[in-house]
Amino acid sequence: MATDDDGRGEAYExxxxxxxxxxxASHFSxxxxxxxxxxxRFLKSLRDGSIGVDxxxxxxxxxxxNPNVFxxxxxxxxxxxxxxxxxxxxxxxxxxxPHPLASFDFAISIAVIHHxxxxxxxxxxxxxxxxxxxxxxxxxxxxxxPAETETGxxxxxxxxxxxxxxxxxxxxxxxxxxxxxxxxxxxNNKANHKNRxxxxxxxxxxxxxxxxxVSGMHTQDGxxxxxxxxxxxxxxxxxxxxAAHDNDSQQATSDSQESKTFQRYYHLYRKGxxxxxxxxxxxxxxxxxxxxxxxxxxxxxxxGTSAPASTNLYxxx
Amino acid sequence: MKILTLNFLTCARKACKATNAAFPLHPRDAELxxxxxxxxxxxxxxxxxxxxWDALREICVExxxxxxxxxxxxxxxxxxxxxxPADTMQxxxxxxxxxxxxxxxxxxxxxxxxxxxxxxxxxxNCGHEYAVKxxxxxxxxxxxxx
Ligand SMILES: [Zn+2]
Numbered sequence: 001m002a003t004d005d006d007g008r009g010e011a012y013e014x015x016x017x018x019x020x021x022x023x024x025a026s027h028f029s030x031x032x033x034x035x036x037x038x039x040x041r042f043l044k045s046l047r048d049g050s051i052g053v054d055x056x057x058x059x060x061x062x063x064x065x066n067p068n069v070f071x072x073x074x075x076x077x078x079x080x081x082x083x084x085x086x087x088x089x090x091x092x093x094x095x096x097x098p099h100p101l102a103s104f105d106f107a108i109s110i111a112v113i114h115h116x117x118x119x120x121x122x123x124x125x126x127x128x129x130x131x132x133x134x135x136x137x138x139x140x141x142x143x144x145x146p147a148e149t150e151t152g153x154x155x156x157x158x159x160x161x162x163x164x165x166x167x168x169x170x171x172x173x174x175x176x177x178x179x180x181x182x183x184x185x186x187x188n189n190k191a192n193h194k195n196r197x198x199x200x201x202x203x204x205x206x207x208x209x210x211x212x213x214v215s216g217m218h219t220q221d222g223x224x225x226x227x228x229x230x231x232x233x234x235x236x237x238x239x240x241x242x243a244a245h246d247n248d249s250q251q252a253t254s255d256s257q258e259s260k261t262f263q264r265y266y267h268l269y270r271k272g273x274x275x276x277x278x279x280x281x282x283x284x285x286x287x288x289x290x291x292x293x294x295x296x297x298x299x300x301x302x303x304g305t306s307a308p309a310s311t312n313l314y315x316x317x
Numbered sequence: 318m319k320i321l322t323l324n325f326l327t328c329a330r331k332a333c334k335a336t337n338a339a340f341p342l343h344p345r346d347a348e349l350x351x352x353x354x355x356x357x358x359x360x361x362x363x364x365x366x367x368x369x370w371d372a373l374r375e376i377c378v379e380x381x382x383x384x385x386x387x388x389x390x391x392x393x394x395x396x397x398x399x400x401x402p403a404d405t406m407q408x409x410x411x412x413x414x415x416x417x418x419x420x421x422x423x424x425x426x427x428x429x430x431x432x433x434x435x436x437x438x439x440x441x442n443c444g445h446e447y448a449v450k451x452x453x454x455x456x457x458x459x460x461x462x463x
Contacts, residue, residue: 010460048359048360048363049360049362049363049364049366049367051325051364051367067357067360068357068359068360068363070321070325070360070364070367072322072325072326074456076457085354085355085429086354086357086360086429088318088319088321088322089453090318090322090326090453090454090455090456091453091454091455091456091457092329092455092456092457093329093456093457093458093463095463096329096330096331096456096458096463097329097456098326098327098328098329098447098454098456099325099326099327100325100326100327100334100340101334101335103325104325
C-alpha cells in the first residue's frame, strides 16, 4: 500500500525537507516570527504551570508566547531554537520523540506534519503527539489523587491547506496534494540588511548567529527565477527539465544570477483530512477550523484506550 | 539542557519509552554550566507539583550536586508570606513575587539555571547514549534503533 507513494518516506524527506530547512533556516528566523492567531490563542489559554511540547519548533517562535508554561521544543534540525526562557529545546525526530508517554498537558505542532510524505507517516506523527498527552482519566497519576475529573491534554496541529484560493499560489480543491514548493535564495545585500534590522527588533538576542550563514532570501509566491512555474506536483517533477528539480542537486543555481532555488516537499491537506488523520491516530477532535491557508485542529487522546495498533491508510484519491 | 528538562525526557526508542528503567536518563561525563535567568517565583510554584521528585533527586546525586530532601517541598515553603485567599488573588500574587524564600531561589537555580553544557544522557533500559553539545541534546536515532 505504501508502494504507490513513489518511493517517498524518510529518505525522501531528508532530501526535500530537512536539508532544505538547514539551508534556509536563517530565512525562517527572520521572516516567520509572528505567531498565527490560533496558535497564540491556544498557548495563552493554557493554565499557568502547564507542561507541553512543541513538536517541530523550528526557530522557536512559539516558545516566547507564554512565559508561564513550560515547553520543550523539538526539531530535527541540527541547529535549532536558541534560548527562549524559561523553555528548552532538543533535537529529535517527529516520529521518535524522547518524552514520557501520557504526561503532558498540551502539545503544539505547527506547520510540521505536512512535510511527511506518506499517509502512514502523517498518521504516525499525529499518534506520536497524542500519546504524549495526559488522558482524561488522569494519565499516570497515582491513586492518591483526588477524584476531581481532570481533562485530557490538548494538542494543536496546524497544516497547510489545499484550499488556498485567496493566495497567489493557485492551489485549490482538485489540485495535486503532494507538491514541491520552490524557495529562491538570492545574494542580495540590501535585502539581507533589511532582514537583519527586522530580526534585531523582534528577536534581539538570536539575530546574529541565525542570520549569519545565508545572505538575502525571499519566498517566491509567483514564478521563480529558475523555473517556469511556482509549484510542481511531485509526479510532474520527473518530467520537467527545470534545473531546480534535478534530484541530484535539489538546489540549483540559476544561470546568470547569484540565486539558488530550494525545493521543499509539502502535502497539502484537503478539508476534513486532518480530522480524519487524528481519528485514525486515536484522537478526538475538540475543535477545528481554517486560518489563512491552513487547516488546524485541537485534539485530545481517546479516553482510557491507547491508539489503535494498525491503521487504514488514508487514500488521497 | 536544563535540569528541569531532564524531568520530561526519556529514551526515544519505542521499546524503552514505556519502561520505568528508561526514566530518568542518566547524565554521564556532564559538564555543568550556570546560565542565569530571571527569577519567576510563580513559575517555580506552578511547576513544582509536576516534578517527579525522585527522578530529580537521583539526577542531582549523579551530577554531584547537593543532595535534595526526600520529598518535594510544600508550596507554603516557597514564600515568606502565606498566600492570602482567592478574592484578593492578584494582591497575593504581587506580594508573593516580592517574598520568595531562599528555598524557592535555590530551586530556580537548580531547575532553570543549572544546565548540562556537554556530556551524554544514557538510557537505563537499553544503554543508548545521547550526546549533549552546546547545551542541546540530540535524540536522533540511527535507523537500526528506531
Ligand atoms: Zn533506551
